[in-house]
Amino acid sequence: MPWEFDYLIVGAGFSGAVLAERLAGQLGKTCLVVERRPHIGGNAHDHHDAAGVLLHDYGPHYFRTNSDRIVTYLSQFTGWHPVEYKILSWTDGRFWQFPINLNTFEQLVGRPSTTEEMEATLAQWRVPIANPRNSEEVIISQVGVKLYETFFKNYTRKQWGRDPRELDASVCGRIPIRTNRDDRYLSEKFQALPKHGYTRMFERILDQPKIKVMLDTDYREVRAQVKHRHLIYTGAIDEFYENRFGPLPYRSLRFEPETLQTEFFQPAMQVNYPNDHDFTRIVEIKRATGQKLPVTTIVREYPQAFGSGREPYYPVPAPDAKALHEKYEALAAVEKNVSFVGRMATYRYYNMDQVVGMALAEFERLKILEQSQPG
Secondary structure: OOEEEEEEEEOOOHHHHHHHHHHHHHHOOOEEEEOOOOOOOHHHOEEEOOOOOEEEOOOOOOOEEOOHHHHHHHOOOOOEEEOOOOEEEEEOOEEEEEOOOHHHHHHHHOOOOOHHHHHHHHHHHOOOOOOOOOHHHHHHHHHHHHHHHHHOHHHHHHHHOOOHHHOOHHHHHOOOOOOOOOOOOOOOOEEEEEOOOHHHHHHHHOOOOOEEEEOOOOHHHHHHHEEEEEEEEOOOHHHHOOOOOOOOOEEEEEEEEEEEOOOOOOOOOEEEOOOOOOOOEEEOOHHHHOOOOOOEEEEEEEEEEOOOOOOOOEEOOOHHHHHHHHHHHHHHHOOOOEEEOOHHHHOOOOOHHHHHHHHHHHHHHHHHHHHHOOO
């Protein structure tokens, strides 16, 4: 006798968990959440290592948003630890303020300066490009070639395995350029981490009597045994279609943690290494979480090509990838009783709050469908 659920949800990250919670908690629908990894939370999963340091297992997840609605929703399941995310960049034998701001400019010219001088200097350095078409053009059109080569060019090559000229303008365009002293990495009005970690927040989101979670399970192994009215898929869209048009390009990561017998290792929670070493950054998330411990754990992050059992972390924002994805998107558009939600399922480089917003919007769509059903 097959199991019966209203919804079969593939993936226990933000998309799957939020939709399960809404469907179960608000509409009373039964949901089976299937996750092939041994934990909930997707790439936002965190845990305490042997030294007691709370680590983000899949790279730092800096939550931020301008949406009061999303903060209100998630605050049902967590308190918050406010953080102003600040990072540095190491190159030419020194730490630099980053993203580029007035402090960075003063480091470059070697003396105090003003916003007016910085703006005038950048106006001379900029390469005039009315409509930047790629990541190189978007940066040199803002700050010129020297700052582009100092902070962006090689970091982007390491991160994406492609020259910035091959990537959409949105890749480097995500990084702010400021002429004031605002040295925060991000600009959103709400910046914080879940007070007791992401995993604890996900546990609370999924704590519903009408939600069943299966870990270490590939949904393809159980789909035939699970009778369901609707499928919510949050995995890689090309995998859903068994690579019918060929695999989409992704970037993967390798993480190298190291526990050190010192309270802190580096002067910021994240230090970028655009021009030195094979890793792109060293993250000391303890500086963001606010833990009080005599030891620390740092994580070196090495970008890698996707394949050979590696996790897909980032859809590649490039014209060739977009063209291939459009073929899969056309298939998804005509699916009956299937929702594709999240970064991998829509092949978009979304932030966490955007994924939560997408899941809440899909819930509203499904709610209308449910209410239109007879009986």
